[in-house]
Amino acid sequence: MFKKKGFTLQELLITVAIIGIVAAICAPALVGMMPDETKSKYLKVYTTLSTLTAEILDDPSLYWTTYDNNGEPNCSGIYCFDAPAIKPYNGDDFYEYGFKYPSLLGSKMSLSGEIEQQGSQSDSYVWFNTVDGVKWNFNAKSESDSDLPGGYRVVTDLTVNLEPEKSTSCSYSSDCTNPNEFKFEIDNDGGIKAADALGMVFLQNAVDLNSTKEDRALAAEVVSKAGSSDDIEKMAEALNEIKNKEESKD
Numbered sequence: 001m002f003k004k005k006g007f008t009l010q011e012l013l014i015t016v017a018i019i020g021i022v023a024a025i026c027a028p029a030l031v032g033m034m035p036d037e038t039k040s041k042y043l044k045v046y047t048t049l050s051t052l053t054a055e056i057l058d059d060p061s062l063y064w065t066t067y068d069n070n071g072e073p074n075c076s077g078i079y080c081f082d083a084p085a086i087k088p089y090n091g092d093d094f095y096e097y098g099f100k101y102p103s104l105l106g107s108k109m110s111l112s113g114e115i116e117q118q119g120s121q122s123d124s125y126v127w128f129n130t131v132d133g134v135k136w137n138f139n140a141k142s143e144s145d146s147d148l149p150g151g152y153r154v155v156t157d158l159t160v161n162l163e164p165e166k167s168t169s170c171s172y173s174s175d176c177t178n179p180n181e182f183k184f185e186i187d188n189d190g191g192i193k194a195a196d197a198l199g200m201v202f203l204q205n206a207v208d209l210n211s212t213k214e215d216r217a218l219a220a221e222v223v224s225k226a227g228s229s230d231d232i233e234k235m236a237e238a239l240n241e242i243k244n245k246e247e248s249k250d
Helices: 009-033 037-057 097-107 197-204 212-226 232-249
Strands: 116-119 123-129 135-144 152-161 181-186 192-194
Touching: 037 097, 037 152, 037 181, 037 192, 037 197, 097 116, 097 123, 097 135, 097 152, 181 197, 192 197, 197 212, 197 232, 212 232
Parallel strands: none
Antiparallel strands: 116 123, 123 135, 135 152, 152 181, 181 192
């Protein structure tokens, strides 16, 4: 006797319904397992920035300590404004003054376009785009500091835009909880600090790329406790207090 193969319409509808129910149950969990794209790009930027900054400042042909007639150092760290000793940078004023550090940094990256600069020796601006779609904007300012050789330090403010194609851009604040811009501060010795609350949280919780909601909630708490989204020191103190409080509970 011939037997009919296949499924009935009723069986197919039941199967589709079961698949739909399972998908509805699993979808939230699967979404939570997806890495946060913004956090991943931020951590990549930080790693690149840290690695290349150390590489540049540790290269004696790019940065060195110069001495005055008394044998005392009169230049150190990012304050060493002289052009590098090696080609293609030597003799090129593009790589002098406050332009030197960010221009050298950009020269070691994969860029889409040229490195641009404007400003003066004491207030220098450099910007460029990398092939991964990130826009880097540097502003280097020299400040008096009697504790350093030469009596000056250079503090470089960096803003990275992870999504420059957006029509509007913002960094983290109570009015901007989903930012596409992040800020860093690079000190005279090459030390790099996150300069916004969400960036600080990302770095503290760098091993978990799925912590989107938790990171943003903690950043909001940091800003609230610090009373400002611009004061780096207060935000860092607030984050440490919150962290210590949580650790004491454990």
